Amino acid sequence: MDFDVYCDESRPDVFCSRKNNARHLVIGSLWLPTAARNEMKQAIHGLRDKHRVGGEFKWRKVTPSRRDFYMELIAWFMSMGDRLRFRCIAVNHEQLNLKLYHDDDQELGFYKFYYQVLHHWILDCNRYSIFCDFKKNRKADRLHVLQRCLRNSNLSSDILRVQAVRSKESVLLQLTDVLTGIASARLNNILTPNTTKHDLVCGLENRVGRQVRHTMRNEQKFNVFVINLAGGW
Secondary structure: OEEEEEEEEEOHHHHOOOOOOOOEEEEEEEEEEHHHHHHHHHHHHHHHHHHOOOOOOOHHHOOHHHHHHHHHHHHHHHHOHHHOEEEEEEEEHHHOOHHHHOOOOHHHHHHHHHHHHHHOOOOOOOEEEEEEEOOOOOOOOHHHHHHHHHHHHOOOOEEEEEEEEOHHHOHHHHHHHHHHHHHHHHHOOOOOOOOHHHHHHHHHHHHHOOOOOOOOOOOOOEEEEEOOOOOOO
16 A cells, blocks of 8 residues: 655754753654545645635644634544544654764754654555655755665565655645644643644644653554653663
């Protein structure tokens, strides 16, 4: 079976700056059957038309005037059941040792964690197309190396492509941005009560039935992997 995976990140700045109010880098991924791609895109475009939302929609663009759109978008995401799934990894920069484990290379460390969010949900006998939000990299071959590593560690599946896409060109990537933003806001504890973003996070949590936090690996709908780089159980 063929699957599409859309990937985005929140707070990559925590790797290079300690002067911020966030602790975790969060990399998110949205998974869906390739055959359902057009149906999903049409549904999102329908919501945009209904609420007269033009241009990109993203987590940083969540405003009171667009509250109803974002709340209905989350409700629609949840209504899709296991046809539309989200998984993210959260990396605590306080536990990160770039010099010891990543050749003192922030970019290399970033893509190693990208690998982690993808590898554990790639199953045998399937084919995957992975679309990453466009990002300027110091080394131009980062996505090619990521694809090669995924292929080498998943010999019974086929990684068809790992390519960069500009978010303004993909509503599915924009949805990934929103879901990643929700996870990041809760995990970084940077929500302000009685705001639209707070309502959006709580709305998703009410539908999931729990607060956004580390989940078991087999959680299928909204999977959160808070990686423990300090070791232990």
